Amino acid sequence: MQLGLVGLGRMGGNMRERLRTAGHEVVGYDPNPDLADVASLAEMVEKLATPRAVWIMVPAGVTEQTVDELAALLSDGDIIIDGGNSRYSDDLPRSERLNAVGVGYIDVGVSGGVWGRENGYALMVGGSEEHVERLMPIFESLKPAGEFGFVHAGPVGAGHYAKMVHNGIEYGLMHAYAEGYELLCKSELVTNVPGVFKSWREGTVVRSWLLDLLDIALEEDPELTSLRGYADDTGEGRWTVEEAIRLAVPMNVIAASLFARFASRQDDSPAMKAIAALRQQFGGHAIHKN
CATH class of the missing domain: 1.10.1040.10 (N-(1-d-carboxylethyl)-l-norvaline Dehydrogenase; domain 2)
Known part of the structure; x- marks a missing residue:
């Protein structure tokens, strides 16, 4: 599966490598050019086939700005996944704003720290059944092997709340x-x-x-x-x-x-x-x- 990934720090960079090891195509963007695969968000979006999925792993203080920049670049049917430590109460307004332009939204609580690349990441997901099912190949590759480490916790906001x-x-x-x-x-x-x-x-x-x-x-x-x-x-x-x-x-x-x-x-x-x-x-x- 193809995925855009924004934010390639300790968590995001390791997630990119785990997904690539699992056979996914990841196009990563980071303000640090030494970490990035592309020079801009626009170039990242251009390299993704529709319908696109873009996962954000950025500090909470710049999440809204990043979401707004992506919303202006994405198309109807695309999905944004926020895997950062956003406050759960920000998720529903964000989702409603994106839905108005045809872009889906999933919030994911991610646990695993710097060990996640090797051990896998525990994922707590909030969003519609349709959107979650579409992203399951990504979730399956990120989570630890076995029956544990993943939950569809509920609608938008439930992932960050969990x-x-x-x-x-x-x-x-x-x-x-x-x-x-x-x-x-x-x-x-x-x-x-x-x-x-x-x-x-x-x-x-x-x-x-x-x-x-x-x-x-x-x-x-x-x-x-x-x-x-x-x-x-x-x-x-x-x-x-x-x-x-x-x-x-x-x-x-x-x-x-x-x-x-x-x-x-x-x-x-x-x-x-x-x-x-x-x-x-x-x-x-x-x-x-x-």
């Missing part, structure tokens, strides 16, 4: 491992913290791919001394907590893991300064001054 929740869960899982790591490091008894995590990789209920990756990180740097304890977020955790508030769903773990990331960015927490001041005022407790 990925949003997936990433919220990911926040919580990572933070649980992180808290366990810190406690083990502070223990007077455990002398082989990396070995403990390695032992959990088989036969335990906490084994997971994230645990495997933490084991790899600890093999490279047992005390993580080369890293700063700063964790960014790309938005999905915030959106998940916002949805929990809207739907009145208790989400203690995911919310706490998100707030912990915020705390990681503070060199000297104003909130903790206030707590120290209050403890001194009401109890005369000792304080530490800069």
